Amino acid sequence: MRGRWILIGGLAVLALVLAACGGQAVPWSSEPEQVDVTLSEFTVDSSRITFARGTTYRFIVTNRGQLAHEFIVVPPGHQGHVLSVLHVEADALPPGATMTQNIVFPAPGKYEMVCHLPGHFEAGMKLLVEVT
Numbered sequence: 496m497r498g499r500w501i502l503i504g505g506l507a508v509l510a511l512v513l514a515a516c517g518g519q520a521v522p523w524s525s526e527p528e529q530v531d532v533t534l535s536e537f538t539v540d541s542s543r544i545t546f547a548r549g550t551t552y553r554f555i556v557t558n559r560g561q562l563a564h565e566f567i568v569v570p571p572g573h574q575g576h577v578l579s580v581l582h583v584e585a586d587a588l589p590p591g592a593t594m595t596q597n598i599v600f601p602a603p604g605k606y607e608m609v610c611h612l613p614g615h616f617e618a619g620m621k622l623l624v625e626v627t
């Protein structure tokens with residue numbers, strides 16, 4: 496008789512645990528992953544350098560330098576708007592400015608984060624990243 500009550504008690508506890516788990520189930524999150532990028536003379540730093548194709552990332556780009564910079568994410572060797580995943584003009588990134596933009600890499604491969612203001616790329620404003 497005592498064994499039966501223990502069994503019933505055990506089932507009640509199990510039911511409570513299952514109910515609690517169901518109530519606390521965390522829905523799949525669609526919040527983009529944050530990527531912090533810092534620009535300065537003459538570097539590009541990113542909190543992340545590998546990315547997954549098709550995933551949304553929230554880029555938060557801050558210019559910590561003394562000069563305006565632009566921020567472009569393109570396949571290596573390209574400068575134009577056509578192939579850029581992201582292209583922020585220098586007038587949007589004066590010293591101290593921060594801009595936020597969600598981006599999705601459309602295809603795997605190598606990309607680079609660069610500033611193509613005259614002389615800046617050559618001085619070191621480039622960061623190679625990879626999308627898988």
Ligand SMILES: [Cu+2]
Binds near residue numbers: 563565612615620
């Ligand atoms: Cu620059």
